[in-house]
Amino acid sequence: MSVDIPPVSRRRFLVGAAAGSTVLLGCGETVARHVIPWVAPPPDAIPGLSLFYRTVCRECSAGCGMTARSREGHVVKLEGNPEHPIGRGALCVRGQAAIEGLYDPKRLGVPSLREHAGAASKEVSWDAAEGAFADALRKALAASRPVFVLSRPEPGAVGTLLDTWLAALGQAPGQRVTFDPLEPAFIRAAASATFGVATQPSYDIAAAHMVLSIGADFLEDWGSPVEHARALSELRAKASEGERRFVYVGPRLSLTAAAADEWLSVRPGTEIELVLALARIALTSGGAGVSALPAATVAKLTQALAHYELAGVEQRTGLAASTIKRLGEQLVRARPSLVLGPGRVVAGQNAVSLARAIQVLNVLTGAVGQTVHWSEPAEQDAQPSVQSLDHLIETARAGRIGVLVVHHADPLRFGAAFEGFTELLEHVDFVAVFANHAEELAQRANLVLPDHHFLESWSTVSPRPGVQGIQQPTMSPLLPTRAAADVLLDAARTLERTDGLPTGSFAEKIRDNLTPADLQRGGIFDARPVHVVALVDDPLKFALDSASLDGPESGLALVVTPSLRHPEDGRSPGSLLSEISDPVTGISWSGWVELHPATAASLGVATGDVVRLVLAGRQLELPVHEHAGLRRDIAAVGAPFATGLLGRGVDPALGLLSRVAIHKLGRHVALAPGHGSDRQEGRGLALTEAELEKQEGGREHTHLSMYAEHEHPTHRWGLVVDLDRCNGCVACVAACQVENNSPIVGPKEAAIGRTMNWMRIERFVEGSAEHPDLRFVPMMCQQCDNAPCEGVCPVYATYHTAEGLNAQIYNRCVGTRYCENNCPYQARRFNWYDNPHPAPTNLGLNPDVSVRERGVTEKCTFCVQRIREVKEQAKLDGRQLRDGDVTPACVQTCPASALVFGDLQDAGSRVAKLADDKRAYHVLGHLNTKPGVTYLARRRRETT
Amino acid sequence: MLAALAVLAGLAAGTGCKSATAQPAPAPAAAPDARTSIPFDHSLHAGRNAIPCLACHTSADKSPVAGIPSVRRCMGCHRFVASDKQPIQALSQLFKDGQAPSWPRVYDLPDHVYFSHRMHIRAGLDCSKCHGNVAAMSKVTRVSPMKMGWCMTCHKQRGASTECITCHK
Secondary structure, X not given: OOOOOOOOOHHHHHHHXXXXXXXXXOOOXXXXXXXXXXXXXXXXXXXXXXXXXXXXXXXXXXXXXXEEEEEOOEEEEEEEOOOOOOOOOOOOHHHHOHHHHHOOOOOOOOOEEEOOOOOOEEEOOHHHHHHHHHHHHHHHHHOOOOEEEEEOOOOEHHHHHHHHHHHHOOOOHHXXXXXOOOOOHHHHHHHHHHHOOOOOOEEOHHHOOEEEEEOOOOOOOOOOHHHHHHXXXXXXXXXXXXXXXXXXXXXXXXXXXXXXOEEEOOOOOOHHHHHHHHHHHHHHOOOOOXXXXXXXXXXXXXXXXXXXXXXXXXXXXXXXXXXXXXXXHHHHHOOOEEEEOOOHHHOOOOHHHHHHHHHHHHHHOOOEOOOEEEEOHHHOOOOOHHHHHHHHHHHHHOOOEEEEEEEOOOHHHHHHHHHHHHHHHOOEEEEEEEEOOOOHHHHHOOEEEXXXXXXXXXXXXXXXXXXXXXXXXXXXXXXXXXXXXXXXXXXXXXXXXXXXXXXXOHHHHHXXXXXXXXXXXXXXXXXXXXXXXXXXXXXXXXXXOOOOOOOOOOOEEEEEEOOOOOOOOOOOOOHHHHHOOOOOOOOOOOOOEEEOHHHHHHHOOOOOEEEEEEEOOEEEEEEEEEOOOEOOOEEEEEHHHOHHHOOOOOOOOOOEEEEEEEEEEEEEOOOOOOOOOOOOOOOOOOOEHHHHHHHOOOOOOOOOOOOOOOOOOOOOEEXXXXXXXXXXXXXXXXXXXXXXXXXXXXXXXXXOOOOOOOOEEEEEEEEOOOOEEEEEEEEOOOOOOXXXXXXXXXXXXXXXXXXXXXXEOOOOOOOOOHHHHHOOOOOXXXXXXXXXXXXXXXXXXXXXXXXXXXXXEEOOOOOHHHHHHHHHHHHHHXXXXXXXXXXXXXXXXXOOOOEEEEEOOOOOOHHHHHHOOOOEEOOOHHHOOOXXXXXXXXXXXXXO | OHHHHHHHHXXXXXXXXXXXXXXXXXXXXXXXXXXXXXXXXXXXXXXXXXXXXXXXXXXXXXXXOOOOOOHHHHHHHHOOOOOOOHHHHXXXXXXXXXXXOOEEOOOOOOOXXXXXXXXXXXXXXXXXXXHOOHHHOOOOOOOOOOOHHHXXXXXXXXXXXXXXXXXXX
């Protein structure tokens, strides 16, 4: 059979070949598409333009302000709200990834009901579901069986409604139980013992001249990570104004410890000895707060602290007496100083005593009132969560619970820790669960009532007095869900028990109290007077447990470490959070146990070897990751992976557990390599100021070129990355991925390095084996002026724009990967597959960025779609661009303000000034790439 | 409102080439369906009644997208005008049912092309430059090829940007 091949020109052939390899189906003219107009447009919506709604992030309890960008009625990007005092425009990685939950194909949309115990759960109509709910409540009330509400922390309108609703049903206030598994109840308990105030203080990290963190991983899970990251960044920026130090004491070099000037560790469990020794120094060497104390208190403190002289503490903690003395003197000298803690990794049996010791130390150094503030106690919800969960369990054991209403809480996610709760379920007549996902508890419930996603609901959120964030819907509900508050209100009306409850819908109730200005601002914010606290008469009157840890004698102390990439309430993270590498270890998707390399060697295991951890009969299998930033006498497991080891009744907020035995299993797995080498191998990628000075500018290449220089007639876009401010929190990575429709490739592809993120955080381990130093380098396309990628593209798909960007034209790219091979920064990603965006996830795609196909190379373009949008708007407004008008997604979300973007040709711009800073350098500048991204070397951090 | 969102899904499917392949545009239901059978005559609206383009395609000068009028906008006039005619009654019924017609696309750029109506109107181009004399068309047909070469000819003549990234990103 002969085939007639028509003559083709070279260009036609290339076009055909490109079409064949990149599957252009859908872009041709033959596929008829329809255009469907709105029936009635959403208010203010103009197709093609964005609308912005202020709301509050509910991914954790910090309550950062959020701005949702909506296109054609769908949220496509989440950013911070610059007017909100918490977050101030930034979001963390979890906040950035919240959009994934909104469009999660597995989100619940239809109620389901289990007719009787043992029956299968069936999807039912809302009428049937609400009828069943009201019936169950009616039966409980008739039989005088109590109704309990178990909810996540709801400091705001929903919490008030839950209280009022219970009261309207004639229930006691104690029957509303707040489940906040990681709430450090020990800090409240300690404040009660130290000051007689059972509330959480707030901290002013940026104002302190010396910050000492006792295991408080405040950039990760200790309080409000975005707010703390900003404060620490401000503290760093002030370093040139005088002595500013941040010292971290804890068993593991965490993200927070890596941001410190100095990382120290003491024998696990002896942190309290160190704190008391520091208190003794403050008391005897003129701490700023001592003179204000009554003589009797001073006498009692002197007596209580007498035992903690340096030599003894050195022996018990393993920390040199000279170091303790230096720390103590620095704390006294720095005015004000601040001691934070205790964090989860040091909170064990002595947690309350340790917290008390820290509070006393803060009084002695004069920090209380300066950097540690208490607000009026009446304004804070003083309900300790664990205690009332116990009350719930006790009531159930007596066989007396009629209905348990669960509102976004699930103790079953914490393994055996809340085993009592599992039994409780058998003593409840009817369990109704408001949830977004069919997780453990929802699967056991009698009735599951799908609530709106938080981006679709009304509420107010007051994470602390004086801050009332407004949570407003940013889009119409995607699924036929109903607001939990309205379901509760309807039930109360059906039962004719509406005392004190609003008459209309819950949304109306909230809206009625707000002005349009409040909604646009995103909340009502005012400063509240601080509450002055005073030490009780004998603040250090406690009996210390001996610092010994239980468990097998030969085992290692188990430390449960925080993770920024996992929701605190135990929900499983979405695929975006799973795929972004853990910044400390570089691992994505799977769990791991960290061991010091020396400890691993003594156990005969290495990175990737699977081991079995055994603790009091419970066991867990995890692969080993060797981490030099770990004490040799501990094993560290991330909190999301440690639930299998939690024992019954163990408070998950305590992260310092007993000793575990570790057994080698002989299996090996490949842990997803988030990046290449742990070491810089002398490449000078992540420099400190001192290292930069040593180079004497010798590593920048003397620019020589055979070609004419690029001209930038209007702008040359540039980015400055301040490595002194960057703490490696990976918020930028998530922001980039969401903004630019970058697909998730999954664990198998991630393990062979095929992730599609255009931006990543490079992590390097420097320093000595005893004093490792973690360095983070945000790495994205460097937009080189002399770009190695551009010259090698055979089809001119990548080229240099007049504004200095290395543009990538996806419809031109034929996927030779030459550019990727030639990029020394590995900033280009090749798309191996057509990555599907199944409904409804396609609704969350950014319509301003093309969804790339299989077979093309992709890369960062400084969010060129944002540059264009701002330029168009400026043109329409008839004005020039101003510095700060354009903000790429990574820059926008950075909690530490480590990234600054702008026009390098505008001498007055912030970016141009910073690019001339004495700390400025180019990564691999000696390759003569002339990058548009400038890095600022990390300031001096002595590890004495 | 839910209906409005449902139809938006159709619009969004047209924003990404990939989504168009992964999730085909809503296929017209089996005829006869009021959503696909309503006749619309531009020569009647823009021609005989001389309604300006921007009266219905309201965002053409404000947004990259010109916009197809919402059913509510149609009904703004048709509640009173020609309300006795069958097609208008069909439209009116759709509106009552919270549904919208499904118009076949006449001009459809590939998803890797970024085109901004507002910048072209700002540059002083008349709609007819690309869309032809719609006022004389009973059924609109495509008068311009909408191919890259055609765009570039005009961009070169008028000194507009010819950078790839102006239209592709």
